[in-house]
Amino acid sequence: MLQEEIQMMPRIGDQAPDFEAITTTGRIKFSEFAKGKWTLLFSHPADFTPVCTTEMSGFAQKKEVFEKLDTLLLGLSIDSIHSHLAWVNNVREKMGIYLSFPIIADIDMKVSKLYGMLQPNESETAAVRAVFFIDPKMKIRLIMYYPMNVGRNMDEIIRALEALQFAEEHKVALPLNWKKGEKVIIPPPKTLAAMEERIADTSCEKVDFYLAKKMIEA
DSSP states (O other): OHHHHHHTOOOTTSBOOOOEEEETTEEEEHHHHSTTSEEEEEEOSOTTOHHHHHHHHHHHHTHHHHHHTTEEEEEEESSOHHHHHHHHHHHHHHHSOOOOSOEEEOTTOHHHHHTTOOBTTTBSSSOOEEEEEEOTTSBEEEEEEEOTTSOOOHHHHHHHHHHHHHHHHHTOBOOTTOOTTSOEEOOOOOSHHHHHHHHHOOSSEEEETTEEEEOOOO
């Protein structure tokens, strides 16, 4: 049964599956919680574990960055609400970092299965390190998976989020290693007339008519 559920896991472009869950900030219905906002839904294997503690602290330390990007944070692990609360308090006492964003207590593994966070070759009882980037229309725009023994890269998570938002707003594509403030790729021409216009265009940086870059102010 678990294997069948994993094969049906959400993909990029799918509508994010809705659910109700108990979290450290109260019970939520995901579609209501995330309505009209970008949301990062991310899982960690277990409370009171070293890599997870560094990761969740990393999200908390970048709280202001995510707020400026109008993005909600929603964590998850297959632990009880009591374990979550004790861990949040422990991290605050030992590290001075408060995990104020909601963390789902997915003790029945309902959400983990729904989002393909349980992968048997890694573990059948702990979620892998998944990150789902979900847009304001509840569409999944990007998915990252990491194994249990390798922590995520917070800089890349933020870069990817900024890129998704920028590309959506300006209807452009973004090249390798793009960061905010750099040139973007403008859509290639689709007709001969548009191709001739692009060839003659001196306002953009062209490798050729099909690959052209330009600056767009944020």
